[in-house]
Amino acid sequence: MDLSDKTIERICRVFGYLDVLEKRGVDFISSRDLALGVGATEYTIRKDISLLNITSYTRKGYKVEHLKKELGKRLHLDQKRKACIVGLGRLGAALLDYERFKEDGFEIVAGFDSNINKLERIRTDIEVFPVTNMEDIIKQKSIELGIIAVPEVGAQVVVDRLISSGIKGILNFSNTKIIVPKNIIYLNIDFTSALRFIASKFITQN
Amino acid sequence: MDLSDKTIERICRVFGYLDVLEKRGVDFISSRDLALGVGATEYTIRKDISLLNITSYTRKGYKVEHLKKELGKRLHLDQKRKACIVGLGRLGAALLDYERFKEDGFEIVAGFDSNINKLERIRTDIEVFPVTNMEDIIKQKSIELGIIAVPEVGAQVVVDRLISSGIKGILNFSNTKIIVPKNIIYLNIDFTSALRFIASKFITQN
């Protein structure tokens, strides 16, 4: 299969929206409503879905349950994934207890920080460890995802260690530039860039 | 001017990288190195910059200071913006004290929560208020940006009130679907979708 990142990204959002609809007890949803729900057009949504060889067997729209299951299969979203947080400052600590992750199939099974005092002070149900133990814990618990919330510099070091521990994907909240081998899936979330994007459109807009 | 979102988004990242370079004391940077630094190609970067009618007056690359200033002017990133956080759970509280915002020209000047107890317990230098005061405070302090970190439902209500208070842009961390009039700049950051995007590429990758 060779889907574009844009398609994958949209489908991930669709998947999330289907989850909401399912919980709400909705049975069928049209491409139009799906598009509305995720901020896309009905054409793109239909094409995205058709690229995955999924087909609605009715003209009442897509069956929510069925579509979600099929999307999940195709994008491997149907299995639980274990993740860890590295860097337990305020953001890292908040992410450690971010309830949605669990519900959405991502289980945070470990937190790491270099500061022992921080580890002792932190109040959470999730096990926390000094970074020195990272490699062992990640291998032992077969953690696939690393979430990086270290404050400033040092992100690259963390990344290198995550990779050498066998992690498969990294979500980086630190704003430093990171280099990863291309077999590692990497995504950066940069709050400041997001705010800048918004602010840059303040005046330009008609 | 009519720049695509992709260009704007890239330029915002370039702007951030230039800031890093400036602090590091770098004088000149080539389009190639800029591209490397932000994860793009030299062609796109050159084209983006040229679309903004900015020109390097030397063949040693772009002058960091000059380029940053010019980008700042064009994208209105050269002025401080006031922002507020609505919803002071763990994530909201973490964002309230996220130091980078200040450095990057975004000043968080208020936090809001509906839970009075939470307001009393919270430890921060930033003023916090009950949501009932939102309209007044936002107008009084001329806050332009609203950052939404309310836990689940209720996001739309918050958005509506932000808009009626005259806010210009919204960064939404809640994962609920939000409707905004199109004169309001809106961006959603969805942690779960980000993790799903990463996970969905685990097997498919060669």
Place this chain on the structure above:
DNA sequence: TTTTTTGTGTGAATTATTTCACCAATATAT
């Protein structure tokens, strides 16, 4: 049952974005 409506599936057309190719200008080396 027949007709009308609705909604998907998908090639083709359109539009957007990226990459290329190469000129011009400056910097560096000889």
Place this chain on the structure above:
DNA sequence: ATATATTGGTGAAATAATTCACACAAAAAA
């Protein structure tokens, strides 16, 4: 001073992504 190497700027070409148009099937209405 001259030659060589870099690097940006930019129209044109290539690629990618979106939108359109419409056939087709099912559902709803008549």
